[in-house]
Amino acid sequence: MAEIQLGVIEARYADMIWEHEPVTSSELVKMTATAFNWKRTTAHNVLRRLIDKGLFRNDNGLVTAVISRDEFYSMQSRQYVEDTFAGSLPAFVAAFMQGSKITAEEAEAIRRMIDRAEES
Amino acid sequence: MGDIFLKLLNMSITAGWLILAVICIRLIFKKIPKWVICLLWGFVAIRLICPFSIESRFSILPSTEPIRSSTVVEGEVHNYIPSIDSHLPIVENTINPMLTESFAYNESNSAAPLQVVTYAAGFVWCFGMVLLMICAMVSAIRLYRLVREAVCVKDNIYICDAVKSPFILGIIRPRVYLSSALNETEMNYIVSHESAHLKRKDHWWKALGYLLLCVYWFHPLCWAAYALLCRDIELACDEKAAKDMTFDEKKEYSKVLLSCARQRSLIMVCPLAFGEVGVKERVKSILNYKKPALWIMIAAAAVVGILAICFLTDPRREKEEGASSAFDAADGEEDLNVENIGTENGSAENGSIENGYMETGRESPEQMDDGQAQEDDRIDVISRFMDIPWDEIESIPDVGFYDPSRWDKVICIGEIPEYDIRVYGYNDEDISGRGVAIDIAGDVNYFDWFYTTPQQIMPNLYWDEEERQLQIAFHIYTGTGASADEFVILQQYDTGTLVPHYFTYNDYTDILSKRIGYSFDNGSRELTLIDKVTGREVASVAIPEGEISEIIGIEGGNISYFELGESIKLFVRPGFFREGSAIPEYGGMPFLEFEVEREWVTTASGNTEISFDIGELVGVHQDGE
Numbered sequence: 001m002a003e004i005q006l007g008v009i010e011a012r013y014a015d016m017i018w019e020h021e022p023v024t025s026s027e028l029v030k031m032t033a034t035a036f037n038w039k040r041t042t043a044h045n046v047l048r049r050l051i052d053k054g055l056f057r058n059d060n061g062l063v064t065a066v067i068s069r070d071e072f073y074s075m076q077s078r079q080y081v082e083d084t085f086a087g088s089l090p091a092f093v094a095a096f097m098q099g100s101k102i103t104a105e106e107a108e109a110i111r112r113m114i115d116r117a118e119e120s
Numbered sequence: 121m122g123d124i125f126l127k128l129l130n131m132s133i134t135a136g137w138l139i140l141a142v143i144c145i146r147l148i149f150k151k152i153p154k155w156v157i158c159l160l161w162g163f164v165a166i167r168l169i170c171p172f173s174i175e176s177r178f179s180i181l182p183s184t185e186p187i188r189s190s191t192v193v194e195g196e197v198h199n200y201i202p203s204i205d206s207h208l209p210i211v212e213n214t215i216n217p218m219l220t221e222s223f224a225y226n227e228s229n230s231a232a233p234l235q236v237v238t239y240a241a242g243f244v245w246c247f248g249m250v251l252l253m254i255c256a257m258v259s260a261i262r263l264y265r266l267v268r269e270a271v272c273v274k275d276n277i278y279i280c281d282a283v284k285s286p287f288i289l290g291i292i293r294p295r296v297y298l299s300s301a302l303n304e305t306e307m308n309y310i311v312s313h314e315s316a317h318l319k320r321k322d323h324w325w326k327a328l329g330y331l332l333l334c335v336y337w338f339h340p341l342c343w344a345a346y347a348l349l350c351r352d353i354e355l356a357c358d359e360k361a362a363k364d365m366t367f368d369e370k371k372e373y374s375k376v377l378l379s380c381a382r383q384r385s386l387i388m389v390c391p392l393a394f395g396e397v398g399v400k401e402r403v404k405s406i407l408n409y410k411k412p413a414l415w416i417m418i419a420a421a422a423v424v425g426i427l428a429i430c431f432l433t434d435p436r437r438e439k440e441e442g443a444s445s446a447f448d449a450a451d452g453e454e455d456l457n458v459e460n461i462g463t464e465n466g467s468a469e470n471g472s473i474e475n476g477y478m479e480t481g482r483e484s485p486e487q488m489d490d491g492q493a494q495e496d497d498r499i500d501v502i503s504r505f506m507d508i509p510w511d512e513i514e515s516i517p518d519v520g521f522y523d524p525s526r527w528d529k530v531i532c533i534g535e536i537p538e539y540d541i542r543v544y545g546y547n548d549e550d551i552s553g554r555g556v557a558i559d560i561a562g563d564v565n566y567f568d569w570f571y572t573t574p575q576q577i578m579p580n581l582y583w584d585e586e587e588r589q590l591q592i593a594f595h596i597y598t599g600t601g602a603s604a605d606e607f608v609i610l611q612q613y614d615t616g617t618l619v620p621h622y623f624t625y626n627d628y629t630d631i632l633s634k635r636i637g638y639s640f641d642n643g644s645r646e647l648t649l650i651d652k653v654t655g656r657e658v659a660s661v662a663i664p665e666g667e668i669s670e671i672i673g674i675e676g677g678n679i680s681y682f683e684l685g686e687s688i689k690l691f692v693r694p695g696f697f698r699e700g701s702a703i704p705e706y707g708g709m710p711f712l713e714f715e716v717e718r719e720w721v722t723t724a725s726g727n728t729e730i731s732f733d734i735g736e737l738v739g740v741h742q743d744g745e
Contacts, residue, residue, distance in 0.1 A: 007281025008300035009271055036271045046269055 004053050004075070009036070013046055014055060018069040025061050122238030125245045126187065127171065132339040133186045135167040138431040139341045145423060146348065152420045153412050154356035154405075158325070159424060161349045163432055168332050168342075176433035213726045245338060252334040263289055267297050277311055286310050294323045309361075309376045316357045326353060351401070358402050362409040374403040501555040502566045505530075505546045510564070513544055513557070530557075533571055534581045534592075541583055541590065545571045560590065563616030569608075573598045582684035588612040593682040597625055602678045607688075609718070609730055621730035623716070628690065629677030631734045636694055636712070640671040647671060647696060649712070651737050659740050661708045663696070670699040676712070678704060688716040690734060691741075713739035 006014060016031060017023065028047065032038040038046075047063065050056050057066050067075075085091040102110070142160045145152070167173075186205050203216045267289065270280035276293070279300040286298045296314040298307060317323065329349050336342040362370055377399055412420075508529060516532045534543040539561065546555030556567045560583075571579055577595040584591065590610040597604035606625055610618040637650040640663075649659045663671065679693040691711045695704025715735040722728050 009269060009279065009281045012271075038271075039268065042268045 004055070004072075006053075010046060010050065014050055014072075015069070017047075017050070017056060017063060018065060021056075022062055022064045025058065025063055028063060122235065122240075122242040125242035126238050128245070128335065129338075130185050130187055131168060131171060132336045132342065134181050135164055135336075136339060136341045137181055138164050138167050138427075139345045141427060141431060143344065143348065145427070146352075149419070149423065151412065151416050152423070153416075154352050154359055155320075156420045156424060157352045158349070158356050160427060161329070161345065161352065162325075163428060164345055165328060165332060166432065168336060173432055173434045175435070176429065178429045179433040179435040180430040181435050209726065248337050249334050252337055256330060256334075260289075263287075267295075270297055271300075273298075286314060288314055288317060288323050291323055291327055294318055305372065306376045306379065309373050313357055313361055313373075316360045317353070320353075320357065320360070322353045322357065326350065354402060355405055358406050359409055362406045363411065367407075370406050370409070374406055377403060377406075501546060501551055501568050504548065504551070505555045505557060505566055514542075514559075516544070533578050536581055536583050539583050539585065541581065543579070543581060543592070558590065558610065558618060560612060560616075560618070563612075563618075565610075565616075565618040567620065569594065570596050572596060580682070580684055584686065590618065591684040591688065593684060595681070597678070604678055604680045605682050607682050607716075607732075611730070621732075623718075623732040625677070627732065628680070628734060629675070632676035632692060635714075635734060636674065636676045636692075638671075638674045638694075638696070642670070647674075649674070649694060649710075654737075658712065658737060659710050659742075661710070664707060671696050672699045673697045675704055679706060682716070688718070689738070690714045690716050708743075710743075711741040712737060713741060 013032065013036075016035070017028065020027070020031070025044065025047065029038075029040045029043045032043040032046075033040075047056070047058070051058055054066060055072065057064050081087060081089060081092045085095070142157070142164060145160065146157055182205075187203075203219055204211050266282050267278065267280050269282065270278035272278050276295045277298065278295055279298050279302075281300050283297050283299050286296065288294050288296055296311065296318075298310060302310070326349070329346050333342055333346045361373065365373065513530050516530060529548050530544050530546055532542055533545040533556075535541060540559075541561070542559045544557040544559070545553070546557070547553065553572045554568070554570045556569045556571050558565050558567070571594050573596055575595075575598045577598070579592050579594045582591040583589075588611065590612065591607070592610070593605040593607050595603075595605050597606070604625055607623040607628075609621045609623075611621065612618055635652055637652045639648045639650065640646070641648075645663045645665075647661045647663050648657050649661070650656070651658050674694050674696045676692045676694040678695060681691050683689040683691065691713050693706055693709050693711050695706045695709065697704055714737055717733045717735040718730050720728055721731040
């Protein structure tokens with residue numbers, strides 16, 4: 001999937017939708033009016049943009065997610081690793097850890113993840 | 121439309137000088153706090169907004185009306201012929217005459233070329249102004265669209281995804297729009313900077329500046345002024361913020377500036393919102409900022425004061441302009457003969473005409489030594505004359521003659537019917553024998569001259585068709601021991617204007633005094649007149665006996681008259697003075713007939729005029745001739 005960029009406010013809006021989905025577009029209008037003081041048309045315009053970016057879907061006024069929040073952010077991270085570490089996960093992890101130690105729980109969780117990943 | 125544009129053009133030229141001065145000051149006095157420079161830009165705005173100002177001697181401006189819609193030619197005001205008022209001789213002598221020639225028009229045309237040009241220019245200007253205003257509106261609308269998705273963070277501070285470089289939008293309720301991707305430190309600095317802008321009301325000044333730019337878009341210096349104003353506003357804000365920062369804070373601030381910096385095309389992206397301008401300059405000024413020393417502030421105050429006096433005040437209108445401005449009527453020509461007489465023979469500004477009156481002892485209410493009152497009278501005659509409807513004047517049938525009961529407001533004092541020339545004189549209860557209107561085939565010129573005396577001898581006229589010159593000899597020197605003319609040649613131009621050239625009483629009596637000599641033989645009681653130029657004896661007169669015998673002097677001119685025509689003659693009867701007497705006697709003296717010479721000369725100030733001289737003695741006429 002192509003790189004998707006979200007602005008800070010767009011991201012906030014997207015989070016709002018993920019939190020409440022499935023939700024009607026008129027509900028969203030009310031929510032953004034409260035949270036952002038947006039007009040109806042503005043809420044619709046930004047929603048339209050998010051739909052075009054492939055995050056959500058609007059069926060007759062009911063807004064549902066196409067990909068979940070976790071899916072989306074993991075996609076972002078993968079894209080980030082791709083861009084910044086030439087796709088090398090170890091390099092990313094090394095950078096993430098920056099020489100600090102990991103706890104026993106974290107090591108356990110990572111080991112389990114590796115096993116699962118290797119199997120599939 | 122055209123007149124408005126002309127007025128704006130003149131205002132912009134005078135403001136242009138101030139803009140140049142501020143630019144120079146900005147370059148030279150780099151240490152002056154930028155808020156002071158912004159104040160100077162305020163002066164520029166004042167100059168561009170106010171059509172007039174107080175007059176002062178210290179004004180450096182050359183003129184408040186550099187491009188005039190009327191020209192003064194030989195003392196006559198021609199409307200609708202442009203001239204440039206620059207006080208530079210080269211302009212007076214080369215450019216203005218060219219303008220007069222190329223814009224000369226026949227009064228029968230419906231519109232002068234200048235009127236057409238200014239009307240067209242006015243339209244172009246209006247179009248440009250509207251265009252610029254539309255640009256601003258379009259930009260503003262685009263920005264408002266952009267920030268629809270902005271979200272309020274606090275008070276009037278908003279963040280928006282689409283905003284990359286921070287700006288302020290709105291004049292009445294301004295809002296600060298920031299990029300949503302800023303971290304907290306960055307946001308703090310930027311907010312403090314933009315708040316400083318709001319506190320200084322910069323959003324108003326910038327809008328005002330743009331509005332003035334819309335009006336004065338045709339003047340390139342105004343664009344420079346606006347661009348520099350935007351810069352200086354930012355710098356002033358930086359200074360205000362940097363005042364209380366430590367060096368580290370200043371570094372942080374600069375970093376933030378850089379990260380927000382964005383390439384901006386000159387001015388126009390959105391004139392009402394503003395963001396970063398000239399980042400490099402700003403970073404330098406912030407890092408080097410030091411609170412200005414006292415002497416700098418004093419120098420700054422002095423500069424501001426001097427600039428205000430020199431450029432915010434208008435130059436004093438000169439005396440000659442003062443006189444003519446009182447005559448500024450749309451129709452009819454006015455006369456500045458006061459100026460001409462004064463300069464030609466060096467006599468007092470009131471001119472020889474008044475002196476002549478004093479000698480004859482004529483009493484008239486207006487004849488006071490108070491120059492100011494006469495100045496007012498002078499103005500009054502012509503305006504009173506012009507108040508009389510022309511058909512009333514035209515219908516006066518005959519050349520009038522003196523009869524107090526028959527004085528109407530206007531009499532005809534001379535005419536040449538073959539050329540459709542009539543000359544009229546004004547007269548009412550206050551003003552007598554003064555005020556002349558000359559009608560040559562429908563072209564009328566007014567002059568503030570005395571045209572006769574209580575003896576009511578009317579002037580002589582002669583029209584030279586080839587040269588288009590009207591010669592007039594006014595018989596206005598009469599009284600004890602005096603009966604003399606004042607002579608004028610009026611040159612007619614295609615526009616119908618008459619320009620006077622005078623051979624005044626003082627002029628020719630001066631010349632005569634150097635021309636006529638004498639020798640007196642007490643024994644034979646013969647007075648011999650000598651022409652000093654040729655050295656010849658011209659006449660001998662036997663002087664009758666009187667109480668005192670000694671002749672101490674002669675003089676010529678007090679009894680004289682002109683004969684007009686293609687060749688002009690001056691007839692002079694010299695008088696002699698006995699010892700102890702101040703009254704000249706004329707018994708037995710002949711009339712000397714001189715030729716009057718005239719030629720066109722160029723004066724020191726660059727004007728061309730007719731210069732008169734007394735030429736050959738062509739006749740000596742004893743009694744009875």
